[in-house]
Amino acid sequence: MGTGYVGLTTGICLAYLGHEVTCVDLSQEKVDLLRAGRSPIYEPFLDELMHEAAHNLTFTTDYAEGVPGAEVVFVAVQTPSLPDGQPDLRFLRMAAESIGKTIDGEFTVVVNKSTVPIGSGNWVESILRESFEGFHSRRAAGEFAVASNPEFLREGSAIHDTLFPDRIVIGSDNPRSLDVLNRLYRAVLNQSFTAPTFLPRPEEVGAVPLVSTDLASAELIKYAANAFLALKISYINEIGKLANKVGADINQVARGTGLDARIGSRFLQPGVGWGGSCFGKDTAALIATAAEYSYDMPIVSAAREVNQRQREEAVNKLLDELRILKGRKIGLLGLAFKPNTDDLRDSPAIDIAKLMIARGARVKLHDPVAAERFRAEQPELAASLCESVDEVFDDSDAVVLVTEWPQYLELDWGKYVGLMRTPVVLDGRNVLDPQRLSRLGYTYLTIAGRPVGL
Ligand SMILES: NC(=O)C1=CN([C@@H]2O[C@H](COP(=O)(O)OP(=O)(O)OC[C@H]3O[C@@H](n4cnc5c(N)ncnc54)[C@H](O)[C@@H]3O)[C@@H](O)[C@H]2O)C=CC1
């Protein structure tokens, strides 16, 4: 239920592994596209895998086509933040009601794959039971059970992360449903499937660990993992601020720190900070859940504050250099919250563009993939979109690299320096070569840490 980044990836991967999958979504537009063999989202390898698994895939808007007789029903609807930080569970409630009305298998496991607050499993179970009893006008006697199977995929590498995960977590208070999910995922757990030719199995992937636990633990694992990743990034950004002050190179500091196996070098990339649909939403939800127990989560709150500051820091850096932003032309490279996706949810680029505009600057925006979505989702900023990278540099006072798309890293930077009014580059992701850019005549700025030699 739900054919977004998570539901579609899960459905297509399970179909590829040999299961018979029906993907249900309320959006007729999405279903029409999918039936035509086209993915409504940009996600590497999704189209290719969808074509390979087409014989096991059906797309529909009708629950009655997807639920009856299903052994497992995944719920992967969106759970966006409400103003108080709690997730909006309207979509989940609707999905649960529709499932309750259509369920009629011998034994169906209803799985929360959406990221949902602790206790949601029980809540979904009660909605299912009410809807089931109301609709079937008889008492349900254990024909279904609820489980949690949190999702850890990253956008941009969703297929890879689903077929070759670090772990699978399943939680239920019903042992039979754990057994069903264990069997469902057997090929992934044992890595006994033939990997797609376009996405070979990485050499280091062995058997995948399974964490089989109770409902509440599985639900909390998802939030604990996302909050930890978010605070790891905020931590390196905070150290980056200090590196700036003391004149240290944050890239070297991150490397020297991350090589300690207890710390790990991933998610220590400093820059404008995290965005996307989940880190902000899930850290807010964790804090809101804790508040219900009169407990605050100072570390998680601090991670959020540091992250917001990173976006403001992009503007401050340019203010330091240009002194006045009013009337300046500032180019932004990248709009998606990270490379290899068209997702713009909580994208740092949008905040940064708005902060620059509030200071009187004129922004010029570019993204190799997300521009079309941007036009639809941010109509008030659409006029600032540029067709080409040349336009972004042309007559600009500064260019900010916000999303590290490979295309931008491979630009012929020498070609653009002469186009700019003042050749200032702010490297929002610490990925450009400062020495090279300086040699080419740019003033190189970074948000975190002084690059060695400058
Ligand atoms: N996007 C990501 O990378 C990850 C997301 N998650 C979690 O997974 C959940 C889904 O996230 P996304 O896939 O990004 O959301 P999304 O917004 O891309 O997709 C949700 C889909 O559900 C559909 N939908 C809404 N209500 C429905 C209903 N009652 N019945 C059927 N379909 C319905 C929508 O039309 C939409 O296509 C969220 O809880 C999110 O926190 C978890 C891990 C990764």
Ligand SMILES: O=C(O)[C@H]1O[C@H](OP(=O)(O)OP(=O)(O)OC[C@H]2O[C@@H](n3ccc(=O)[nH]c3=O)[C@H](O)[C@@H]2O)[C@H](O)[C@@H](O)[C@@H]1O
């Ligand atoms: O629950 C979710 O939605 C998902 O959230 C993240 O995945 P995702 O948001 O797709 O992307 P990430 O690769 O985690 O990047 C998130 C943000 O952090 C930023 N980031 C990442 C890594 C880093 O070192 N530094 C950094 O600033 C990225 O640019 C991006 O804006 C988690 O990595 C997934 O495990 C999780 O399933």
